[in-house]
Amino acid sequence: MSAGELLERSLAYSLGSVAGTKAVSLGRATPCAEWNLEELLGHLDDSLDALYEGLTGARIGLLPHADRVCGFRTRACAVLGAWSAGPPEEVLVGERPLDVRVMAAVGAVEITVHGWDVARACGRQRPIPEGLAAELLSVAQCVVGEEDRGVRFAEPVAVPSRARPETRLLAFLGRCL
Numbered sequence: 001m002s003a004g005e006l007l008e009r010s011l012a013y014s015l016g017s018v019a020g021t022k023a024v025s026l027g028r029a030t031p032c033a034e035w036n037l038e039e040l041l042g043h044l045d046d047s048l049d050a051l052y053e054g055l056t057g058a059r060i061g062l063l064p065h066a067d068r069v070c071g072f073r074t075r076a077c078a079v080l081g082a083w084s085a086g087p088p089e090e091v092l093v094g095e096r097p098l099d100v101r102v103m104a105a106v107g108a109v110e111i112t113v114h115g116w117d118v119a120r121a122c123g124r125q126r127p128i129p130e131g132l133a134a135e136l137l138s139v140a141q142c143v144v145g146e147e148d149r150g151v152r153f154a155e156p157v158a159v160p161s162r163a164r165p166e167t168r169l170l171a172f173l174g175r176c177l
Contacts, residue, residue, distance in 0.1 A: 001135050003101035003108075004083050007051075009132050010108035011076045014044070014115025018072045020122045026068070030121040031175050032114075033154075037121045041068040044114050048075035051107045054091040054100065055082035105139045112136055113173055133165035140172055149174075 001009075018041070026038035035043065045068075052075065083104065090097045112128055113136075119126035128136075149155055154174025159167050167177055 001131070003104040006108045006132070006135055006139075007083060007104045007111075008080060009129070010112040010115070010136075011080060013126075013128060013132065014111045014118070015073060015076055017115035017119040017122075017124075017126050018044070018069050020124055021069055021118060024122045028121045031117045037118065038068070040114060040117055040121065041072065044111065044118075045071055045075060047107065047110050047114070048072070048079050051079050051103070052082055054093075054103050055079065055087045056085075102143075106143055109136045109140050109143075113170070113175075116170065117175075128166040128169065130165050133169045137165055137169040137172065140169060144173065 021037065021041065024037065026036065026041070028037045030037055030040045032040055032043075087100045087104075090099055091103055092098070093103075112132065116126065116128055144153055156174060157171040157176050159171040161168075163171070170177060
């Protein structure tokens with residue numbers, strides 16, 4: 001799967017997850033222990049804005065936070081539009097160049113896993129599609145190191161090696177099903 005397809009599938013999955021937030025309190029707990037649902041949605045907004053900036057060199061800008069679902073949709077469409085317009089070959093992260101395909105793949109992990117977190121916070125079972133989870137697991141295993149544990153990710157959770165790709169992805173990133 002190309003980085004663009006991975007990003008597109010991740011956004012589609014998370015759009016479905018975010019759509020269920022209107023009926024619940026934004027103060028709800030999430031699988032991300034330090035964030036409630038409103039803070040998690042804010043983090044997703046920031047992630048999409050960073051992706052857009054990487055793809056275009058510009059920022060989406062501030063959107064009203066009164067409707068987090070609408071804001072997420074707007075940002076997701078902007079990111080997909082920027083990718084479709086033809087992203088640069090590399091982006092600068094600080095002063096370091098990064099292949100834009102790597103940025104998109106890492107962004108896809110972030111967006112999908114937090115989309116799963118949002119669905120869980122809303123009390124919904126929303127499995128990550130098997131093919132998407134398998135692709136994202138291989139990306140996560142390449143980019144998440146021990147130095148990220150306790151800072152950006154929890155410790156991995158032990159699961160059987162034959163567990164479904166979704167279970168292995170979530171466990172690798174410190175989540176329990």
